[in-house]
Amino acid sequence: MGSETGTLEHEAAQRANGRHLDRSGVRVELVECERRFGDVAALDRFSLTIEPGELVALLGPSGCGKTTALRALAGLEQTDAGVVRIGGLDVTGLPPNRRELGMVFQAYSLFPNMTALDNVGFGLRLRKRDAPTRRRRARELLDLVGLAAQAGRFPHELSGGQQQRVALARALAVEPRVLLLDEPLSALDAKVRAQLRDEIRRIQLEMGITTLFVTHDQEEALSMADRVGVMASGRLQQLGPPDEVYERPVNAFVAEFVGSVSRVPATVGAGSTVEVLGGRIPLPDSQAAFAPGRRVDVLLRPESLAVRADPRGLGLVVRRSFLGPVMHVVVALPGKIEVLATLPSSSASEVVVGSAVSVEATGTPLFVTEPRELDA
């Protein structure tokens, strides 16, 4: 899956960006972890390495095992097989309270009987720090998450977003070696979510703390992670920098899960080309080996489809949505095919719902795969 090269490329990219990759974090490794619940394999030979100071977002559909992976790392879930290493040390048998990890849960998890300040200071209290030290540190962290003014409030007096900030401060107060976040933003509204997302990233970079962030929101994953891990049925499908996962998916699942694609039947042509929608485009470099004449499906990004108003075209516009400078149109084609295309909003007057259009594939398909049986 090219995780090694992925990391190196990524580091180079970071340096090029002028962003400093902090090395104070530790490396985290999950090796061939297994976890079954009855018939369900929540983790199926799941392996993941997170480099020191790196933020990896684990992305995948509901029920694919993201939470289980994170909980296995935290020690909250036992694994049937496999090894968990933190900073090179095997922690597989270690209980959560001895793993020195910080975690923010999806559901609000602040202790209801303590103020925000006491929640943040709780870990230090367990470590027998004296009260003034505790309070000073807790205040610093509340300040970091922008909640200094709410220090004396109880959790039920805080909004959802504020509670998650306090939870983040609480997790960071004990200077954990690794930060674990399980969809911490999913209960929040879009605006607070985007804001808190940026804040988490800022703090994470500042502290250089190794972080695993679980989400099923791909925008969240792509926008904040150093690397994105795409998971399906208990297995890691691909791990790489966001652009790599988006532009060079290793399989059809990743291609279809990350970003939008249209699946269109096609035939492989001579000279590493593929005939699709009456035109001919090159095969992707990594998939040039398909034998000519083979029937395949190609996965096309919206921007690789050109839609033009054409009274004799075979396509029919069924939906249209404006996104500012561009618009998305869904076009129905013969053979129960629907494709999604992006075009400039300037063509809005010609391409309307119900109008006939022609559709053409341009550029290179994202991925070429076995044809899917049309059994519906």
Added chain:
Amino acid sequence: MAVTRLAGVPSPARSRIGADRGPAAPGRRSRGGRPRSRVARLLRFAGIVPFVAYFAVFLVVPSVSVVSSAFETVGGNFTWANITAALQGTYLVSFEKSLELSAISAGLSAVLGTVVAIALASTANVAARRVVTSASAVFANTGGLPLAFAFIASLGNFGIVTKVLSAMGWNPYDHGFSIYTLTGLVVVYCYFLLPLMVLVMLPAVDGLRREWFEAASLLGARRRDAWRHVGIPVLAPAFLAALMVLFTDAFAAYATAAALTNGSIPIVPIQIGSLIEGNVLAGQQNVGDALGLGMIVVVAVAATLYARLQHRAARWQR
């Protein structure tokens, strides 16, 4: 012995400790809209009229009459004599016994009942939970003569359990135990108080979220630290409220003790009972009212104490 929903008992609809991840907690109940007219406003209060009437007839009127009679001679003149009598000799002893009995049986049931509720809340065995809750509902409402006879038949001098135990070479009556003593009464009272505690505490224990324990653990807490700093403080308000219910329940119970001990243990309700039945010296008819007043005072003191503790324990809920 109705199971009342207590203030300070968190919503049961939260995820349970040990249970699978449940749905998120629902929002708070929203209030209905504001009534528009005066009539509507009055109508809103119409619903509580029967309750107020009931409250007046069966609580306020008797209480006032008890208090005033406590300070009256049979002829209706003011006197301290009833109060003085109630604070001496057997009557004073009866207050001590009553307090001892209620405090021990309520305290014991409260602690054990909470432990049972915690076990029930964390079990994955739904059937066991249902059986225990239903059984608790039955036992919590058993009292009076049937309960006394059940205990006499099982743990009495010649009860079945006693016989079985003696056959095994350990007769409890040879080791200072007797169902007809205060200890015996404590055992019998626990029989209905403990299940009552289980029922009252279960919603509160269900309200403990697994994430609190997991978060505490990740912050370095051992299981007992998490209970000490989070679990117990969170349960405290509900526990105190339930303890108060148990205490007053035990303090006021009459029939069970009367049937079991035949009056040999002079707890206050039994004393009042015998005064009502007329086994009194001349001029002491109103001592019963003085004892009643004493009971009101004890409950009031307990309630004050409770309110104090509750104020501290539930600070974080306001």
